[in-house]
Amino acid sequence: MTKAKLPMTKRGHDKLTETLHHLKTTRREQISDYMGSALADGDLRESAAYDEARMQQSENEARIIELEDQLERAQIVEESAQNGVGLGAKVKVKDDKGNERSFEIVGTYETDVLKGRISDQSPIGQALTGRREGDTVTVQLPKGTANFTLLEVVYE
DSSP states (O other), rough: OOOOOEEEHHHHHHHHHHHHHHHHIHHHHHHHHHHHHHHHHSSSSOOOHHHHHHHHHHHHHHHHHHHHHHHHEEEEEOGGOOSSTTOOOEEEEETTSSEEEEEEEEOOOOOOOGGGGTTTSSHHHHHHOOOOOOOEEEEEEETTEEEEEEEEEEEO
C-alpha cells in the first residue's frame, strides 16, 4: 500500500529533519543518562525515576518513528512555482470589519497558529488556496462565516 504524500515547504522539511536529529542524538542521550541515574539508585520495582525514564524513552522513540514516517512521505513543494496562494505563500487579508491579518500557508505538520502559520487544510487555508490578490473568499469558522479579501501574496 502506498502511503499518502505530505506536501510541505522546504523550511518545514528542514525543521522536521532537525527535530529528528535532536531526538535521535541529544534527547536519547539525556534519557539514557536519566535512566542510568535511576538504575544506580537501586531497587527498580519502586523507582518512580526509572518508570519516568522508561516513559520518556517510549515517547521519544514513538516521536522518532512518527517523524521518520513524515519525512519519508514528504513532498517538498516549490513555493515560487505556485499560481496564486499555495504552500509557502505569505498572505495579507482584510476581514469584514476592516482588520488586516497576515498568514503563512504551510503543510499540516508545520502549523503554528501563534506564529501565523496556518495549514493549507484549515478552513482559511483551503479557501485561500489558488486565489489571487483582490479575490474575496467566504470562510466557515467556528463562530460563523467571515469574508476575507486577499490584499497581498508573497513568496520568499
